[in-house]
Amino acid sequence: MCGIVGFTGNRAAQPILLDGLARLEYRGYDSSGVATVNGKLYVRKAIGRIAELRSVLDQQPLAGNMGICNTRWATHGNVSEANAHPHLGGDGAIAIVHNGVIENYDALKRQLQGQGVQFKSQTDTEVIAQLIAANLKDDLAEAVRKTLPLLKGTYGLAVVSPRFPGLIVGARLGSPLVIGLGDGEHFLASDASALVGYTKKVIYLEDNQICVLTPDRCEIFGADQNPAAADVHALDWDPGDAALGEFPHFMLKEIYEQPDVIDRAMAGRLDEAEATAHFEGLNLDPAQLRQIERIIMTACGTSYHAAMIGEHLFEQFARMPVEVEYASEFRYRNPPIDKNTIVVGITQSGETADTLAAIRESKRKGQRTIGVCNVVGSSIAREVDGGIYLHAGPEIGVASTKAFTAQVTVLTLLAVHFGRMRHLSFHAGRRILDELQAMPNILRETLRCHDQVADIARKYQAASNMLYLGRQYLYPMALEGALKLKEISYVHAEGYPAAEMKHGPIALVDEGTPSVFLVPHSSVYDKVMSNLEEIKARGGPVIAIATADDPHVEAKADDVICVPSVPEYLQPLVTAIPLQLLAYHVALLRGCDIDKPRNLAKSVTVE
Ligand code: AGP
Helix, strand or coil: CCEEEEEECCCCHHHHHHHHHHHHHHHCCCEEEEEEEECEEEEEEEECCHHHHHHHHHHCCCCCCEEEEEEECCCCCCCCCCCCCCEEECCCCEEEEEECCECCHHHHHHHHHHCCCCCCCCCCHHHHHHHHHHHCCCCHHHHHHHHHHHCCECEEEEEECCCCCCCEEEEEEECCCEEEECCCCEEEECCHHHHCCCCCEEEECCCCEEEEEECCEEEEECCCCCECCCCCEECCCCHHHHCCCCCCCHHHHHHHCHHHHHHHHHCCCEECCCCEECCHHHCCCHHHHHHCCEEEEEECHHHHHHHHHHHHHHHHHCCCCEEEEEHHHHCCCCCCCCCCEEEEEEECCCCCHHHHHHHHHHHHCCCEEEEEECCCCCHHHHHCCEEEECCCCCCCCCCCCHHHHHHHHHHHHHHHHHHCCCCCCHHHHHHHHHHHHCHHHHHHHHHHHHHHHHHHHHHHCCCCEEEEEECHHHHHHHHHHHHHHHHHHCCEEEEEEHHHHHHCHHHHCCCCCCEEEECCCCCCHHHHHHHHHHHHCCCCCEEEEEECCCHHHHHHCCEEEEECCCCHHHHHHHHHHHHHHHHHHHHHHCCCCCCCCCCCCCCCCCC
């Protein structure tokens, strides 16, 4: 999931490239590099964070008004300067940055080596570079065109050459590329957040398209090599959206943005008069809506947990059967799906390879697909039959927080939308809309638990294993809380249905294994309290996330985090905040990199 930025214009490229790269560092960050053309080709690389590259460039700045750069998430070859992008072909005839995986790179590499080509890296990207150089005559775009059919796999790539000053050639298959349109300048990036503040007009390249950029020219060609028409989209993010502001980390900023984010997720979608919700881009008329009898929700990671909550919401409000599938599993199964089933892909980035593949497989079978997505113009957003944007703004922290609560909010509205087409009464619909509209302030109130959670994190920071336990709507939250802790603090944690831990995991319980119980007042409160007592009886410390002023929990748990009292279907939104803050503070205390956890990337665009 590398980050790519390209620029060609009439001003210095280096600062623009570095600024864009810093915005994409969350996509992958084990090494980085930049190439500019200024009469000759100049390349600088560094392993580690972008700051390492910045210090190299402070010593040896690069001139030139055109260049490309990359921040890498290693897929082939270890983390080394030799494997960092850009990669050169033909001894510097071209330079390339690439996001994706070339599955047949080994065979191609051996073929080139047989022709005497010397490789300097272990990467698949260098194979592309050498192929383009071998095909280069007097047209860089033509050399790229000749090379692409040889590649099996995915790519979002940008190529420059000292022989063609000012020219950048981009190509896309399976990994996103977005063009930024400027006045006498053009940009290319693997996602739009790198372009915020530089342009408000973007074009999302489609698969099998090539773009040719110079300061005054932006041409896009289809697989048939003919010029392709392209829609220009407005980039509605502001520079502040992708800025840290007064927060120490993007993750904390995005946790605190959640009240406003769920407000935006509802904005313009509530229909008080009809006690329902409406969505612009769903592209389902009432008759089509009524025909739908089953829903499959497919996603990965945190978005999968949102889908699990969506299952409860649709069962409760629309009385509809929902099946939740990991996209990576769903895409390779061949489940019987009837014509009255729709597939809902839930994703923050809109680029997750497994979710995109699951959507494509569903469409191949003629299934209607809906996307719930945060990034406008992303691959999934453009390939589904209908979609709902989260409007959560760029989510920079690798650990998803505000996108998750926005997904849950959108799924609640979607369940009301479907429910009001079926059995959900006007009164019930109005009650839900009223309760939802109170949530931004309720989340602001919930954020007041911050200091208390930080204290609890200090108490348990040394734990090497934790259990997260909840039931019904809060079982997905147990999974989400465990994932948050794992992915940013590297502490092993497991989420379980609270009752299920009796069937084995309770063997893990000892005084060094804290259990986080999600136990606000609910229809299963007594059952969860029994499970809490079973853990206490075995000496396991208990951190309870509970409704304020609950004497039973206070008497039994070692530590209690209070959340406001809300209906069960809204408890995922309020419990998300202490779970996110607990993971944040444990990670902070353990000296982990909050926004760029090891081994991870924000958008998993490879299988
Ligand atoms: C969430 O904290 C993780 N970073 C990860 O599990 C993420 O949710 C998953 O990769 C899916 O990403 P998506 O929502 O962009 O599809």
